[in-house]
Amino acid sequence: MxxxxxxxxxxxxxxxxxxxxxxxxxxxxxxxxxxxxxxxxxxxxxxxxxxxxxxxxxxxxxxxxxxxxxxxxxxxxxxxxxxxxxxxxxxxxxxxxxxxxxxxxxxxxxxxxxxPGITTAVAAAAAARQPLTKRGVARSVAFFTSSTAPGEDDLAAIPSTDTLVQYMGGREAIATAQRLLAQGRRPETPVLVLENVSRPDERIARITLAQLALGLDTPHGPVLVMLGEAMAARAQQPT
Amino acid sequence: MxxxxxxxxxxxxxxxxxxxxxxxxxxxxxxxxxxxxxxxxxxxxxxxxxxxxxxxxxxxxxxxxxxxxxxxxxxxxxxxxxxxxxxxxxxxxxxxxxxxxxxxxxxxxxxxxxxPGITTAVAAAAAARQPLTKRGVARSVAFFTSSTAPGEDDLAAIPSTDTLVQYMGGREAIATAQRLLAQGRRPETPVLVLENVSRPDERIARITLAQLALGLDTPHGPVLVMLGEAMAARAQQPT
The missing domain is CATH 3.40.1010.10 (Tetrapyrrole methylase, N-terminal domain)
Structure with missing residues (x-):
């Protein structure tokens, strides 16, 4: 030894x-x-x-x-x-x-x-078959967490990238959505909410930014929230 | 079959x-x-x-x-x-x-x-032993590419995150550095330039934002540029 x-x-x-x-x-x-x-x-x-x-x-x-x-x-x-x-x-x-x-x-x-390890964001993108970048639509992606409570006025903390991925994004993602709407992002902006990625109890939900701002029905497990125009479902994409 | x-x-x-x-x-x-x-x-x-x-x-x-x-x-x-x-x-x-x-x-x-696969940014962070996020310093990171030529006035394309990682960032990263300096980022902001991450010919260079703006001595291979205050070397960090 x-x-x-x-x-x-x-x-x-x-x-x-x-x-x-x-x-x-x-x-x-x-x-x-x-x-x-x-x-x-x-x-x-x-x-x-x-x-x-x-x-x-x-x-x-x-x-x-x-x-x-x-x-x-x-x-x-x-x-x-x-x-x-x-x-x-x-x-x-x-x-x-x-x-x-x-x-x-x-x-x-x-x-x-x-x-290195597979970070949750790319595992989530794979599970949902939803690329984080997309030619002509999204050439930047941010991974971030928020330590601010809902209601706090901290607009500067939301990155300016095309695609946003919020880690540990339960209640915090709701606040993010409210701020993004206030900043003028489209209410129809597509959002993916993922829980327990790659595990037997994996859950993937497709909602909109407006829906996210109203709350989340996913209180359990680590939640990852991905949003931006690149999150739009393809015409023949399986759910 | x-x-x-x-x-x-x-x-x-x-x-x-x-x-x-x-x-x-x-x-x-x-x-x-x-x-x-x-x-x-x-x-x-x-x-x-x-x-x-x-x-x-x-x-x-x-x-x-x-x-x-x-x-x-x-x-x-x-x-x-x-x-x-x-x-x-x-x-x-x-x-x-x-x-x-x-x-x-x-x-x-x-x-x-x-x-999913290990994206170059996290492999680069591992190789340099340099976390992309850091408590109290960096809670957001952006991965981005630039299709704009140096000299173009496209400030909006640089994400607002604490840590920035530019993929395929040779000449483009020089333009990014020039724009960040123009936006008021500290010239001493630490920068890591990595080539051929995880391969036998891997190269890691530590420079500053001001040095990056002056040019890069790394014309060959895929170049990844990481910058932000979280890129500061630790006191006893091996090179």
């Missing part, structure tokens, strides 16, 4: 066991210990052939002390095990608090490698 | 053979025919155990008739083979002309499934 192990920040992808990368799957099989998020599915953990499994899940709303605890756990694990995997839902570098974990590991002199 | 086969639009990821998804790798192994882009690497094609391999690469600048030819080839292949894979660099739903291929296949009554 080496004095200090190596840590791999690995993206698990959206949930389905076979939507992790080949490299990520190999690292899970070889890992001595895997620290995993609440968003990682049980079937994904079956790929960990020999690892000690440590849940470090946080759900939105818990205080940030939890992140400091995870940072400390990562450093501790790297001092005990040769191959440490930190498995994160989606991609580690998008909305994954990777900066804090990288900073803590680097300060402790621990070697880190990042393995 | 069925009357009509099924087509899988599969994301190859950034190039490294093990950065395709497990599902994508399995489909390549099972495919009867694989139509692949110019951006797909030879080592990726080694995963095609039995398939007829058809290059359908287009490079930027070729006329769009090439896309119509690819659409027709896909329909023809689905009438000849049971399992057809259309293998695209990165992710099929981001800057991949997927809308045109899906429309053509659906019009011909052919079943299509999309398998």
């Amino acid at each position: 080496p004095a200090v192990g190596k840590v791999f920040l690995v993206g698990a992808g959206p949930g389905a066991r076979d939507l992790i990368t080949v490299r990520g799957a190999r690292l899970l099989g070889e890992a001595d210990v895997v620290l995993y998020d609440a968003l990682v599915t049980p079937e994904m953990l079956e790929l960990c052939a020999q690892a000690v499994l440590i849940p470090v899940g946080k759900r939105a709303g818990q205080r940030s002390a939890a992140q400091e605890h995870i940072n400390a756990q990562l450093v501790d694990c790297a001092r005990q095990y040769a191959r440490v995997v930190r498995l994160k839902g989606g991609d580690p570098m998008l909305f994954g608090r990777a900066d804090e974990e990288l900073t803590a590991l680097e300060a402790a002199g621990i070697d880190v490698e990042v393995v | 069925p009357a009509v086969g099924k087509v899988f639009l599969v994301g190859a990821g950034p190039g490294a053979r093990d950065l395709i998804t497990v599902r994508g790798a399995r489909l390549l192994g099972e495919a009867d025919v694989v139509l692949y882009d110019a951006l797909v690497t030879p080592e990726m094609l080694e995963l095609c155990a039995q398939a007829v391999l058809i290059p359908v690469g287009k490079r930027a600048g070729q006329r769009s008739a090439a896309q119509e030819h690819i659409n027709a080839q896909l329909v023809d292949c689905a009438r000849q083979y049971a399992r057809v894979v259309r293998l695209k660099g990165g992710d099929p739903m981001l800057f991949g002309r997927a809308d045109e291929e899906l429309t053509a296949l659906e019009a011909a009554g052919i079943d299509v499934e999309v398998v």
